[in-house]
Amino acid sequence: MPELPEVETVRRSLLPYIVGKEISSVTPHHPKTIRHSPHLTEALIGQSFTALDRIAKLLIFPLSSGDSLITHLKMTGQFFYDNGQSVTGGGHSMTGENITAQTKSPLPTLPPFPHRHTRLSLGFTDGTALHFNDMRLFGYVRLVSPSQLTPIVQGYGPEVGTPALTHDYFTTTVRGRRAPLKGILLNQKLMAGLGNIYVDEACHRARVRPDRRGQTLTLAEAHALHAACQQVIRDAIAVGGTTFQYYADALGRSGGYVDQLQVFRRDGSPCFACGQLIVKTKCAGRGTHFCPACQQ
DNA sequence: GAGAGTGTTGTAAC
């Protein structure tokens, strides 16, 4: 579920709590999460994080050793910071329904860690800890050297929401392909950061259907879609991303963009702009939502 | 209770 705005929100929420702290314990709770780095424990003990970076949906934790820890949250990955004073009990699941606090509300109470879906725990020398939860086990935590990191970073296209995604590049890329817009915009090699939610939302803002072939777009439509992609990501970051079920930031807070969704998961409900019912189809193998009246 | 669907991405096949 986490797309660029959600991963960026996790990064921002985690950054003040982990940089400079020395790792004193590493506890893998599931081998699949560290499948790429089976000797993670020995490599991390005694190290500290020197920063917390992000490229597209990938979180990068640079280490004092010069190597980096990289993590992908995939569908259900979460990071939680544990200040060592978590209230225990209550037994609420971390599936999101109980995480209701918005950015400016009091912090939600986190459940005791580790729990059923905690896959990796890092303890710091000051008694605090960082927990990686991942119900579906698609996510991973991997240790990479600088030479291993470079090609990974270079494999991503220009990032959506930044000046790196220029109008010319976007227009040429989209109009030069016959795949549906959905597939083009989701392709992280072409442009990085959009996921299923924000592709549908951007297409609605630009009034183009996500199943339109890229090469059928007029220049004006491509221009509108570029602007929509850039803005939807910035807007979502500004409110901490979108929470349906599994996403929360490192302190357990939900994202506020769910209140701004125009089409995603609104199938059967009237379009806010025209009243026509939002429809849902499958495009490029993904659930796809659009307004049949507003979007051409 | 069974089966379908789920926000990501890498891989294989066409």
Added chain:
DNA sequence: GGTTACAACACTCT
């Protein structure tokens, strides 16, 4: 090279 289908997994929903 571009595009599409599917698998990875555990859960929720119908």
